[in-house]
Every structure is written in structure tokens, then in C-alpha cells.
Amino acid sequence: MKNYKTQMEAAKKGIITPEMLIVAKKEFMEPEKLRGLIACGQVAIPANINHTSLSPEGIGTGLSTKINVNLGVSGDCKNYDIELEKVKLALKFGAEAIMDLSNYGKTNTFRNQLIKISPAMIGTVPMYDAIGYLEKDLLEITPQDFMKVVRSHAEEGVDFMTIHAGINKRAIEAFKRTGRKMNIVSRGGSLLFAWMEMTGNENPFYEYYDEFLEILREFDVTISLGDALRPGCIDDSSDASQLSELIELGQLTKRAWEKDVQVMVEGPGHMAMNEIAANMTIQKRLCHGAPFYVLGPLVTDIAPGYDHITSAIGGAIAAASGADFLCYVTPAEHLRLPDINDVKEGIIASKIAAHAADIAKGVPHAREIDNNMAEARHKLDWDAMFELAIDSEKARAYYESASPAEKHTCTMCGKMCAVKTTNMILEGKTVEFYSEN
Incomplete structure (x- = not known):
């Protein structure tokens, strides 16, 4: 019988787990080096003890950049069969993580099926599910209700959960003073802000943080500390709201590690290119080297319909500058729930960004x-x-x-193919364009 609850606890005890061995092999890293990175929190292996179909992946320092695919139903689009097709597509193209962001009705039937079939890590945002799961209005939900949803997701086998614990009363004071163009664009963050303002209470995920950590520790769920105050336009980036929350997330990171709970920290958002590298450095500094999970960043606000491109640009810069995990963005971002084609475009763009960053970072064999x-x-x-x-x-x-007339070329250059011409000359052959056949 194993004498540890979480990957981090095992690492601290000097134990190399089966999951660590798998990840070390994938990453061309010595298992002992990987264990050391997990012990100090610089790498996380999100691996719920109940996710039996999982092929473990590591996220963090020295490892290849991973990507996440968001999917799930909404009140306006409720077809779970379509969402399962998106799951299959994500797995086909090698996405390492899938987040079920369903926010309508009883979502656990789909989530249980997803966890059963997926070798990719599964993430959720319990805050989204709370209203539908509990069948209560926001004002009626208690801290204990939120805990009930978190425990349910953990028992089902969810590997990581986005929990917006950093938007406490101090962070909200900074937000109100800042005066943003876009205010709060995080769905979970806006719901918590509304709950706090309507009840006058502290953020329950912050106030009862230790109790939530105990649930996560029991099932080895990685906490993904959500950035409720992430910038929703480039004019809001790097402002006091974003950074005040990041300071809180740094403290919450250390508290989670003290309980052997693995941590990822979430980041922006919308951000001009010249700010991205500095933000990655600040996050790593304030959050003690914890893996950084970024949405984008989107480097301009004027490309609806093409935001998979704006995200890929920002994601490549972010990952090359230290981000460890990219959340894909589709062409449908800001417009509608993505369809299957949008999902494919988002995955490919994100994979390109991640791979380009791995080359820049010198990831082994990239x-x-x-x-x-x-x-x-x-x-x-x-x-x-x-x-x-x-x-x-x-x-x-x-x-x-479009079939070329000249064999082995394409219709761009045809008989004037540079590769073919050079190969022929180096082989001592004559290049002729007008010879008679």
C-alpha cells in the first residue's frame, strides 16, 4: 500500500511514483530530477486517483509546453454528442488536457463519460457547475454548497480544478479603485464577485481555503488558482487589479504546498506583446516558480473570428518566456460556443504556439x-x-x-522548384526548362 496521498507528498518523501516514471520518459528527463521539481512545486502532475484512463503528463519547469482544450454545453447549446466529438478531436491532435466548462443542467453524466474515456487530464471550474448542480440561485448558495460541488468533481476523477480563491476583499478593493475598461471578464470571477457583493461575505474559496485543500489532497487534485481579475482587454493588462490578485495567489500557492497539494497558477488574458515576457517573470517570482497556465494571451482586441491567431501569437511569446501550459482559444472566442471546426482551428493554433516555444526554450528533442x-x-x-x-x-x-505538371513538385513553383533545381545541380545534372521531351 502506498504511503502518500499526492504526487507532491511522494516527491517530498523521496518516492518516485509510477506517474513520475511515465512523465520522465515522455520528457527525456531523469526521474530523480523530475521528483525534485515536483517536491519544490515547479512541476505538477495532475493525476486524480480515480482517473484510471489517464496517461500522466507533467506541467512546469524544463518540460514541454502543454495545451488545454475547453468544451462543454451551455444553456443555448446543449448537445452532448457534439461535445463528445470535440473530445475525440482533441485526443486525435494530442491535446494534453480537456476542461469541461459545462454550465447548464446536470453535467456529471457527460463528465463521468469524459473521465472514463480520456487519457488526457480533465479539468473543471466547480463555480460554473454550482448553480445547475445545486439547483439554487446564486444568492442562496452557501460555502458548504461550494464544497459539496468540489467534492463531487474530485470523487468523479477530475485531475485539476480552477478555483478563484484570490479574488478576496483586498483584491476587490484594488479592482474598484483601478477603474477598468472591461471590469471582470472571468465568468467564475464575476459570479464570485456578485456573490460577495450581494452577501457582504468574504470569498468562500478564500475564507475556507484550507477545507477545500483537504478535499483536493484526498484525491490528489491539482488546484489551478484562477485569475478572476485577468485583463479582458489590452488596456487593462498589468494593472493593479491583476497584480493585486497575483500577490494573493502567491500566498495561496505556498499554503497549498504546505498541505502537499499541487498547484498551477492561471494568467492573462489580453495583453500587448511587449508586456508578456515581464508578466511571465513577475508570475514566477510572486508565485515561487509554480507552473503558469495562460489563456492566450490575446495580443490585440480587434480580431473576433480570428482570435485563435491573436492567442497563438501571445501564447508562443508567453511559453517561450516561461509559461508552461496554454489554454487554446478558437475563432469563435467572444462570439459563440465553438463548433467542431472552431475547436480544430483552436487546437492547431495552440499546438503550433506550444511547439514553437519549445524550440525556443530548448526543450529536449523539440x-x-x-x-x-x-x-x-x-x-x-x-x-x-x-x-x-x-x-x-x-x-x-x-x-x-491542384496537381502539378512537373513530377514531385507543387503548383507554387512547378518546374522551377528551388529544392529540385539545387538537388539536380549538386548531383551533377543539367537543369533544362525548355528541352524537348
Whole structure:
């Protein structure tokens, strides 16, 4: 029988768990080095003891950048079959995490099915589920009710939960003084703000933080400290509201580690490119090196319909500057619940950002697949190129949609293909464009 409750407790005791061995192999890292990073909180392995289908992943210092895919139903879009298709797509393209953000009705049937079939980490935001799960209006919900929802998610097998514990009364005072353009854009954060203002009480996730940590510790659920006051437009980024909450999150990080609960800290949001690197440094400093999980950041506010691109730009910069985990953004962001095509576009954009950052960070073997692609292009081996592409099907479909007259080239350059011309010259052959056949 194992003598530890959580991955962090095991790491502190010098124990290398089966999950650590799997992650170490995936990351080309010595298990003992990984154990040390988990012990000090710089790496988390979200792995609920009840998620038996999980293929463990590590998030944090020295590891490859992971991506998360959000899905789930809303009051206006309630088709769980469509959400399951999104799950399959996320798994097909190698997303390491899936968050069920359903906020309508009894969501546990879908979530139980998701946890049963998914090798990817599963995350939730219990605050979203509270109203539907409890069938109470916001004002009627008690701190004990919130605990009931958190325990339910933990028992089901959720690997990490976003809990907005940092938006306490001190942070709200800073928010009110700041005077933002977009105020609060976090759904969970806005609900907690409303609950606090209507009841006059402290944030229950902050006031009863230790009790919530005990639940998370029991099932080895990683706490993802939500950024309720994240900037919702670039004009609000790096303001007193955001940073005052981040200071609170740093203290909450240490308190969780004291109870052997693994931690991730969530970040912006909308942010101009020139602020991103500094924000990553500040987060790592204030939150003691805990893994950083960012939504975007979106680097401009004027691209609805293309926010997977604005997010990929910001995400690549953030991850190259120290962020560890990227939450995907789809073209439907700010507009509607994403459909299956939106989800695919968001996943691909996020995977590109994560991989580009891993190359910049020097993650072991990150360049290998790029070098293999270069070799395939050098040889004009189209099948190998399609196999190596992030989206093999799209690459092949593009190529086959317009057949070139010149064998082994594409319709961009045709007989003037630079690769073919150079290969021929280096092989001692003559290049002729107008020779008779």
C-alpha cells in the first residue's frame, strides 16, 4: 500500500511514483530530477486517483509546453454528442488536457463519460457547475454548497480544478479603485464577485481555503488558482487589479504546498506583446516558480473570428518566456460556443504556439520533428511531409487539390522548384526548362 496521498507528498518523501516514471520518459528527463521539481512545486502532475484512463503528463519547469482544450454545453447549446466529438478531436491532435466548462443542467453524466474515456487530464471550474448542480440561485448558495460541488468533481476523477480563491476583499478593493475598461471578464470571477457583493461575505474559496485543500489532497487534485481579475482587454493588462490578485495567489500557492497539494497558477488574458515576457517573470517570482497556465494571451482586441491567431501569437511569446501550459482559444472566442471546426482551428493554433516555444526554450528533442520535416522536403518526399505535419489530412488535401505538371513538385513553383533545381545541380545534372521531351 502506498504511503502518500499526492504526487507532491511522494516527491517530498523521496518516492518516485509510477506517474513520475511515465512523465520522465515522455520528457527525456531523469526521474530523480523530475521528483525534485515536483517536491519544490515547479512541476505538477495532475493525476486524480480515480482517473484510471489517464496517461500522466507533467506541467512546469524544463518540460514541454502543454495545451488545454475547453468544451462543454451551455444553456443555448446543449448537445452532448457534439461535445463528445470535440473530445475525440482533441485526443486525435494530442491535446494534453480537456476542461469541461459545462454550465447548464446536470453535467456529471457527460463528465463521468469524459473521465472514463480520456487519457488526457480533465479539468473543471466547480463555480460554473454550482448553480445547475445545486439547483439554487446564486444568492442562496452557501460555502458548504461550494464544497459539496468540489467534492463531487474530485470523487468523479477530475485531475485539476480552477478555483478563484484570490479574488478576496483586498483584491476587490484594488479592482474598484483601478477603474477598468472591461471590469471582470472571468465568468467564475464575476459570479464570485456578485456573490460577495450581494452577501457582504468574504470569498468562500478564500475564507475556507484550507477545507477545500483537504478535499483536493484526498484525491490528489491539482488546484489551478484562477485569475478572476485577468485583463479582458489590452488596456487593462498589468494593472493593479491583476497584480493585486497575483500577490494573493502567491500566498495561496505556498499554503497549498504546505498541505502537499499541487498547484498551477492561471494568467492573462489580453495583453500587448511587449508586456508578456515581464508578466511571465513577475508570475514566477510572486508565485515561487509554480507552473503558469495562460489563456492566450490575446495580443490585440480587434480580431473576433480570428482570435485563435491573436492567442497563438501571445501564447508562443508567453511559453517561450516561461509559461508552461496554454489554454487554446478558437475563432469563435467572444462570439459563440465553438463548433467542431472552431475547436480544430483552436487546437492547431495552440499546438503550433506550444511547439514553437519549445524550440525556443530548448526543450529536449523539440527540434527533432522539424529536422525530419526538413529532410523530407530536401528529398521531396511528400508522403513523409504529410506524416510529419501537425495536420496531416489538411496538408495532403491542399497538395492534392491542384496537381502539378512537373513530377514531385507543387503548383507554387512547378518546374522551377528551388529544392529540385539545387538537388539536380549538386548531383551533377543539367537543369533544362525548355528541352524537348
